[in-house]
Amino acid sequence: MATAILDTSALLTGIPAGAWVAISEKLNKVLAWGADPQEVLVEARGKGEDSPLITRVPDRQSMAMFF
Amino acid sequence: MPEISFPYRHIKVPPSAAHPDGQTLRNPKTVATLTASNGKTLRVFVLLDTGADACCFPLTYALLLGIDVLSLPTEMTGGIGSMANVTYYDTVQIDLGRGVAFTAKVAFMEGMNMHAMGLLGQDGFFSNFDVHFSHKSSTFTIMTP
Numbered sequence: 001m002a003t004a005i006l007d008t009s010a011l012l013t014g015i016p017a018g019a020w021v022a023i024s025e026k027l028n029k030v031l032a033w034g035a036d037p038q039e040v041l042v043e044a045r046g047k048g049e050d051s052p053l054i055t056r057v058p059d060r061q062s063m064a065m066f067f
Numbered sequence: 068m069p070e071i072s073f074p075y076r077h078i079k080v081p082p083s084a085a086h087p088d089g090q091t092l093r094n095p096k097t098v099a100t101l102t103a104s105n106g107k108t109l110r111v112f113v114l115l116d117t118g119a120d121a122c123c124f125p126l127t128y129a130l131l132l133g134i135d136v137l138s139l140p141t142e143m144t145g146g147i148g149s150m151a152n153v154t155y156y157d158t159v160q161i162d163l164g165r166g167v168a169f170t171a172k173v174a175f176m177e178g179m180n181m182h183a184m185g186l187l188g189q190d191g192f193f194s195n196f197d198v199h200f201s202h203k204s205s206t207f208t209i210m211t212p
Contacts (some may be wrong), residue, residue, distance in 0.1 A: 009079050020183070025110075027098070037127055053098060053110040054131065056183030058078075 008055075017059040022052035033057075068210050071165050073097045075205035076112075095200055095207040099185065102160040103132040112184040113161070115198060115207060119188025122161065123174035128185070129155065136175065144174065152176050161187070167209050169195050 008023060011030055015021060020037040021030055022044030031052055032043035044052035076096035082089045095115040101124070102108045109131050111124070129136050139155040146152065155175045162168040171191025179185075187193075197210040 009077075018181075037131060041131065051100070051108065051110050053112070054128075054183070055112055056181070058183075059181070 012057045015057045017057050019057045021055050021057060022049070023055065024049055025051055025053070027053065068212070069166070070208050070210055071167055072206045072208045073163070075202075075207065077205070093202060093205055096184065097163055099187075100162045100164075101128065101132060101185075102162070103134050104158065105133050107133045113163070113187050114184055115192070115200075116186040116188055117193060119186040121174055121188045121190040122171050122186060122192055123154075123176060123179060123188065124185040125179040125183060126155065126175045126177045127180050129157065129175040132159070134175075139175075144176070146178065149178055152178050161185075161192075163209075166211060167196070171195075 008027055011023065011028070012021060015030070015033050019033045019035065020040045021033040022040045023029065024031055031047050031049055032040045034040050037054055041052060041054060075093045078092040078094065080086070080090040080092060096112055098110060099113040100108055100110050109128055111128060126136065134157055136155050139157050141153055141155050143151045144154040153176065156172055157175065158170060158172050160168065160170045161173075169191065173191065195212070199208040199210075201207070
């Protein structure tokens with residue numbers, strides 16, 4: 001059974017919309033962020049995180065989606 | 068048949084004219100590890116999307132996986148609000164953890180970059196797994212073969 005709601009929105013508070021973000025494997029810490037996703041991953045891995053999650057801070061205009 | 072449940076992702080959206088009190092979006096979204104044929108991996112968010120014909124990802128993810136996109140076969144595809152999107156295809160492994168993993172021919176497109184997540188669609192994902200969605204309990208359950 002699922003054990004928890006996955007909600008990382010609080011983690012991204014204060015980071016500009018559109019920025020790429022690397023998040024720790026446990027999804028509880030931002031390791032790096034910036035405009036270049038490759039640089040963000042390199043910085044995160046440099047902090048000892050082998051498998052950071054890469055995502056992007058959504059713009060207000062793209063938070064609700066209709067695929 | 069084993070059943071594996073995953074939590075929905077909740078996203079708080081600030082107030083707008085249409086939703087003065089703001090919104091909490093509840094999506095069947097989880098984390099997946101992509102593995103390219105070169106062995107490189109990338110952890111990303113994925114949304115289970117029954118309306119997507121195939122699994123698709125931001126083109127940036129192909130580049131981060133070290134895939135030579137210019138060597139990939141392409142075709143034009145369409146989506147909500149867009150048409151004639153150049154779409155690159157490659158085969159990757161997708162692992163949701165807890166024993167849910169599969170290999171699929173996936174689409175990479177630039178228009179997905181702004182969303183920074185993948186879509187798990189009909190060909191590759193729903194063709195391999197039956198899934199039960201429960202918005203009320205904020206979980207989705209994958210029946211593994």
